[in-house]
Amino acid sequence: MATSHFALHQPQSLSQALDLLEMHRASVRLLAGGTDLVPKLKVGALKVANLVSLQGVPGLGAVAFDEGQGLVIGGTARLAQVAALPEVKRLYPGLAHACSVMATTQIRNMGTVAGNLANAAPSADTAAPLLAYDARVTATNKKGSRDIPLAQFFAGPGLSVLEPGEIITAITVPPPPPKSGSAYQRLSARSQVDICAVGVAASLSLDGQGRLAHCRLACASVAPTPLRCLEAEEMLSGQAPGDDLLDRAAQAAAAAAKPIDDMRASAAYRRQMVEVLSRRVLATCLAQAASLAQAQGGAA
Amino acid sequence: MAPAELNLTGTKVGCNQGDCGACTVLLEGRSVSSCLTLAMEAQGRPITTIEGLAPSLSELHPIQEAFVQTQAVQCGFCSAGMIMSAKHLLDHNPHPSEAEIRQGLSGNLCRCTGYTKVVEAIGVAADKLGGASAKEA
Numbered sequence: 040m041a042t043s044h045f046a047l048h049q050p051q052s053l054s055q056a057l058d059l060l061e062m063h064r065a066s067v068r069l070l071a072g073g074t075d076l077v078p079k080l081k082v083g084a085l086k087v088a089n090l091v092s093l094q095g096v097p098g099l100g101a102v103a104f105d106e107g108q109g110l111v112i113g114g115t116a117r118l119a120q121v122a123a124l125p126e127v128k129r130l131y132p133g134l135a136h137a138c139s140v141m142a143t144t145q146i147r148n149m150g151t152v153a154g155n156l157a158n159a160a161p162s163a164d165t166a167a168p169l170l171a172y173d174a175r176v177t178a179t180n181k182k183g184s185r186d187i188p189l190a191q192f193f194a195g196p197g198l199s200v201l202e203p204g205e206i207i208t209a210i211t212v213p214p215p216p217p218k219s220g221s222a223y224q225r226l227s228a229r230s231q232v233d234i235c236a237v238g239v240a241a242s243l244s245l246d247g248q249g250r251l252a253h254c255r256l257a258c259a260s261v262a263p264t265p266l267r268c269l270e271a272e273e274m275l276s277g278q279a280p281g282d283d284l285l286d287r288a289a290q291a292a293a294a295a296a297k298p299i300d301d302m303r304a305s306a307a308y309r310r311q312m313v314e315v316l317s318r319r320v321l322a323t324c325l326a327q328a329a330s331l332a333q334a335q336g337g338a339a
Numbered sequence: 340m341a342p343a344e345l346n347l348t349g350t351k352v353g354c355n356q357g358d359c360g361a362c363t364v365l366l367e368g369r370s371v372s373s374c375l376t377l378a379m380e381a382q383g384r385p386i387t388t389i390e391g392l393a394p395s396l397s398e399l400h401p402i403q404e405a406f407v408q409t410q411a412v413q414c415g416f417c418s419a420g421m422i423m424s425a426k427h428l429l430d431h432n433p434h435p436s437e438a439e440i441r442q443g444l445s446g447n448l449c450r451c452t453g454y455t456k457v458v459e460a461i462g463v464a465a466d467k468l469g470g471a472s473a474k475e476a
Contacts, residue, residue: 047379070380077375078356094380119369143446144424145360148369149376232445 043086051095053208057181060204063089069206070094071115072150074142075158099208104130110212118147118155118165130215132327133168133223133240133320140225141165143232153207156192159199159264160234166193166265167240168223170257174212178205186211193264216252217335219244220327222320225259226312228303235260236304239292239316243275243324245332251275256288256317261296261309268292271317280325289317349389349419353448360447363420364388370427372446389419392426401467402426402460411460413451421447425461433469437462 047070048063050056060067066088070076079085093099099115104126112121121127122138141164142150155165156176166189174189178201189210192199201207215221221242227233238259246252254275256268271291278284298309350373353361357372364373365387392400399407402425412418421444428435428443435443440461441454449457 047377049379070377073375073377073380074357074372077377081355092377092380143358143360144427144443145363145370145372145446146357148427149371230445 043080043083045080045087045090047090047092049092049095051097053096053099053179053206054181056091056093056096056206057179057204059089059091060206061181063091064203067091069157071154072117072146074146074150075154075160093206102127104214106214108211109214110134112152112210112212114153114206114208114210115151116153118142118150118152119144121152122147131168131172131212131221133171133221133242134165134212136223137164137168137225137238137240141235152210156189156210157199157201157207159193159195159197161196161262161264162234162236162238162260163265164223164225164235164238164259167238167257167259168221168242169210169212170265170267171221171223171240171242171255172212172215173255174210176207177209177211178202179208180204180206184208190267196263215242216244218246218252218328218332220324220329220331222323222327224316224320224323226304226316234303237261237298237309237312237316239313239320241317241320241324243321243328245280245328248279249332250277250279252277256292256321258292258296258313258317260303261298261313263297266295266297268295268317270295275321280321285318285321285325288321289314292317347388347390351416351419353416353420358448359417359420360424360444361417361420363423363447365423365427368427368430370424370446387423387426389422392422400426402429402464405460405464405467406457409456409460409463411453411456413449413453417447417449417451421449421457425464428461429465429468434465435461 048059068087070090070092093115099113101113102116104110118138128135155163176187223240225235225238227236241256243254244252256271258266271288274288293310293314296313298306300306351361353359355374357375362373440458
């Protein structure tokens, strides 16, 4: 039923995959989970002569955590795989939430985190929490690998700084600092299955005096790319958290959003919800961090 | 996928866009939208369709039995996908709550809107599969 004809290449190693990308660079796309790509091929929204499947490339499908490096999500690791890892649930609850509620079970069983980022949809559910965790994308080409901070990865709707010939081989998320908390919340008009209309993620940690040692706030679906709210982060950093401060930070996040009216929500609603969700995720993060601070207090 | 060529016509193509779940099959034990799966990508990997659930030609799988028993089938077009999603859900969570069942079916649409009976059927199936001792636990 696909309306276009293409050649499917199924390399069995990363170097073969990179060679194929290079060889067919005039018209080639990578195929990972296929959940965004295949529908586009079916309706003829995308015409491409060559698909390079990453399924057979060994070593890309793993998700692993270690205390030194943090969380490493392989280039073909599926959303459901990330959601199921106990360390993700425990240490990266915002990411766990995104990976367990976005789309449907079937799509989460197929779709990959790397694909979600590479498609660079402004609404990408994994993007906001990964921005809040200061994740890095490892892009590999025939010459080697480079690490791209996720905050510098998105270039516009559907656009990233990935260059032709590059493959996302891993996404690395640093280990959370002690006394930290993180969260992601999303809204969509119909149900969770729908693409998110607004999403907000945050992560923060407390210092010995109970001040905010570091803070990140990131939004999805409210700008041409997933968005870090730098003004709000600066406002919070180094401060003692209180209701008034969180209110002002949430307002700053709403002011930083550049939402549009579309079929999923109006710009005005989106902006207002950035404020509401920012306030909620910050409160959730603080509660987590405070409870960890209490638990770790004796040791500190 | 080519169900007609294999004479396995139970799996239905609904939206053909990965939204409706009618085409759900298990690929390596995981529920996937077969309409988004290129046949060549599935080569050499175990696939279970609705035809593969029943233990024999004269018996139904407990999930299928439960669908019959609770009359969870209206027009039947979504049923194969619903049952495969239920299989994936119960494989991972043998005693789901009603909310978890609904969550597990969130990728399956029924245009007859007959969700109540389907949710009930999966609860009945969980009991059948779990047995009395597991239920008490």
